[in-house]
Amino acid sequence: MSDSLLVVIAGLGLPGLLPALAVARRSPALVFVAPLIGAGLAAIAAGLELAVGGSLLPWYAGVAITVNVATLIFWLVARRSARLQALKGTGSAAGSSLTWSMLTVVVVLGAMVAPLTGLRAGITGYDTTAIWLTHALMVAGGHHVLLSGLQNPVYLSSNPDYPPLVPAAGALAFALAGQGHLHVAVGVTVLLSACALGVGGVGVAAIGIGGRPVTRVVALAAGAAQCLAGFAVAGIYGIDGHADLLWSAAAAAAIVWGLVLPQSTQALGLAWVCAAVAGLTKNEGLTTALVVLVLIAIRYRPLTLPRLRRTGLRASQGSLSMLAWPGLRLWAERAAFVAVPALPGLAWAGLARHIGLHDAFFRSRSTQSVPYRAAATMSSMAAHLTIAPLAIAVLVAGCCLVRHDRDGGRLGNPAWLWAAGLLATAILFATYVFGSPEIHWWLHTSVLRTTIFPQLLLYTDVAAWLVIAFGALTGPVPIPPGGAWHVTDAAPVTARAGG
Amino acid sequence: MNVACTVRANGEDTSGGWPATTRRRQLGRRIGAALIVGAAATALGLSVHHGVQVTAAAVAPASIAEWTTFDSQQACLYRAIRSELPKGARVYIADPDHFDAQRLAELSTQWAVPQPGLATSQWVISVDRGHACSGISLRVRGA
Numbered sequence A: 001m002s003d004s005l006l007v008v009i010a011g012l013g014l015p016g017l018l019p020a021l022a023v024a025r026r027s028p029a030l031v032f033v034a035p036l037i038g039a040g041l042a043a044i045a046a047g048l049e050l051a052v053g054g055s056l057l058p059w060y061a062g063v064a065i066t067v068n069v070a071t072l073i074f075w076l077v078a079r080r081s082a083r084l085q086a087l088k089g090t091g092s093a094a095g096s097s098l099t100w101s102m103l104t105v106v107v108v109l110g111a112m113v114a115p116l117t118g119l120r121a122g123i124t125g126y127d128t129t130a131i132w133l134t135h136a137l138m139v140a141g142g143h144h145v146l147l148s149g150l151q152n153p154v155y156l157s158s159n160p161d162y163p164p165l166v167p168a169a170g171a172l173a174f175a176l177a178g179q180g181h182l183h184v185a186v187g188v189t190v191l192l193s194a195c196a197l198g199v200g201g202v203g204v205a206a207i208g209i210g211g212r213p214v215t216r217v218v219a220l221a222a223g224a225a226q227c228l229a230g231f232a233v234a235g236i237y238g239i240d241g242h243a244d245l246l247w248s249a250a251a252a253a254a255i256v257w258g259l260v261l262p263q264s265t266q267a268l269g270l271a272w273v274c275a276a277v278a279g280l281t282k283n284e285g286l287t288t289a290l291v292v293l294v295l296i297a298i299r300y301r302p303l304t305l306p307r308l309r310r311t312g313l314r315a316s317q318g319s320l321s322m323l324a325w326p327g328l329r330l331w332a333e334r335a336a337f338v339a340v341p342a343l344p345g346l347a348w349a350g351l352a353r354h355i356g357l358h359d360a361f362f363r364s365r366s367t368q369s370v371p372y373r374a375a376a377t378m379s380s381m382a383a384h385l386t387i388a389p390l391a392i393a394v395l396v397a398g399c400c401l402v403r404h405d406r407d408g409g410r411l412g413n414p415a416w417l418w419a420a421g422l423l424a425t426a427i428l429f430a431t432y433v434f435g436s437p438e439i440h441w442w443l444h445t446s447v448l449r450t451t452i453f454p455q456l457l458l459y460t461d462v463a464a465w466l467v468i469a470f471g472a473l474t475g476p477v478p479i480p481p482g483g484a485w486h487v488t489d490a491a492p493v494t495a496r497a498g499g
Numbered sequence B: 001m002n003v004a005c006t007v008r009a010n011g012e013d014t015s016g017g018w019p020a021t022t023r024r025r026q027l028g029r030r031i032g033a034a035l036i037v038g039a040a041a042t043a044l045g046l047s048v049h050h051g052v053q054v055t056a057a058a059v060a061p062a063s064i065a066e067w068t069t070f071d072s073q074q075a076c077l078y079r080a081i082r083s084e085l086p087k088g089a090r091v092y093i094a095d096p097d098h099f100d101a102q103r104l105a106e107l108s109t110q111w112a113v114p115q116p117g118l119a120t121s122q123w124v125i126s127v128d129r130g131h132a133c134s135g136i137s138l139r140v141r142g143a
Helices: A002-024 A029-051 A056-080 A083-090 A098-121 A126-140 A143-151 A153-158 A165-177 A182-206 A213-238 A244-260 A265-279 A283-300 A305-316 A320-354 A370-383 A388-401 A403-408 A414-434 A439-450 A452-474 A490-498 B020-058 B061-084 B098-108
Strands: A485-488 B002-005 B090-093 B123-133 B136-142
Touching: A002 A029, A002 A056, A002 A165, A002 A182, A002 A265, A029 A056, A029 A098, A029 A143, A029 A165, A029 A182, A029 A265, A029 A320, A056 A165, A098 A182, A098 A213, A098 B020, A098 B061, A126 A143, A126 A153, A126 A165, A126 A182, A126 B098, A143 A153, A165 A182, A182 A213, A182 A244, A182 A265, A182 A452, A182 B061, A213 A244, A213 A439, A213 A452, A213 B020, A244 A265, A244 A283, A244 A414, A244 A452, A265 A283, A265 A320, A283 A320, A283 A414, A370 A414, A370 A439, A388 A403, A388 A414, A388 A452, A388 B020, A403 A452, A414 A439, A414 A452, A439 A452, A452 B020, B061 B098, B061 B123, B061 B136, B090 B098, B098 B123
Parallel strands: B090 B123
Antiparallel strands: A485 B002, B123 B136
């Protein structure tokens, strides 16, 4: 099976390589993001197969060629303009020496070898059979099989509106490895999860850039540990073909690159790709991606009241267009920051509703009261978030003691990460409370998987603070010699205004 | 936060080149940072340890044997559906076991068309105990 898996990952990674190079540039994340981009292209192809007709492979080839040609054109245009210089100037969040890049890839990949040996067991999860392999066979069957299959009431319990990334990657696996090799599709899902964790792990390792070599080594170890923690949190669901680790890891990686690391076009691009992957993987991935993208939009295009006031003043002086234009442009940019990366996921959701597909969770009104469901959900989710108290303690200690080191590294305020985690978890909580299935059965069968994202995010925050605190331990003493000392956060404030 | 201290003017101890309050603050900051590193490393370490245990359980010989059997059952049922039913056959899945019914629905996909009721179906399929597929076999009968 390993040979077939390599062929499929190459089939996903090669079409994604050029776009990945454009987004990640010299970052070690390149290795991990290329197969994710390939899987995203396959998902878009599956959407076109459903919407227009035909079969997956021609659409996949068409989408891959279009995106690669567009990337080449972008490069050629950018090379002739000063834009490339600007990109070079700003895209250095994880820009590092080739040695460090290669070392990062080797360490992060090497760390994930251990959990990936679980693939030897050939485990196939219940949802893997009921949802993902079933949908993959539908996608592999072409437009008619896909459309009639998703609309068939027999398959209603398979949540036919679920996004197509995992089924499309599975269908591609069948095309490359043979129809009967169902477990290759399971392996592809697991490897894509590992890639998403890898992008996040490289992001955590990038926090150490700018520190002393020993800090960079610790950051590398923290990144690798964060990948392993992802597999540990997911448990058996990480290696049995469930899609929950994939969307959770992709969303967490989007947060690391978009809300934790310093602002740059490179970090923004990687965050967008990861958010798009999360949105194309599962419904809860799409809602989480939207939350993350809105926060990224606000971080990169801050809501600045003084600017509005100034604009308003100008308008009151008679220039109405001056009032509208800068404000409108900013809001248009924020909207584009959300809509562009979320477009594939939103388009699938719209298409699914258009052809009458719905999930199995909101079909009818539950007979259980809202407070009853809320209490059950609270207790069940809390049981899986045991890392939360320690993460809160680390957050408080970090903010009190090494906040300046975080600001000095131009890292995002920890409030961004926590806001993303809390909002996404609140949406998940509301889904359980207002959904229709019997709450105890529903929680029993799913809460272990749905809490992978908040758990992984908490481990990510803990890993980030570890790197920052270690940097503070080993870094230069931030006090000028001579007895008198002057501590100022003027520079970090400047960074924070944008970050 | 802009803090300017002129500690020498206050006559504080500046032995070693640093005022005592600064040294205390530095020490406190370093101890705090060390505690953060320790707590975070412990949390990540425990999680990694848990992950190792999960993987070890997954690749235990008993687990591998169980899932190898399941995989061969799946492949066998997949082939049996395609050899015993014509393409496009309308089938009714009449299996009392929810899991077996689910896997038949999955493995029929792309070849047969599962029907919600008996009335519209041509064949009835279920999983029986048997030897054809590692302890089970596909049962096909006319509707």
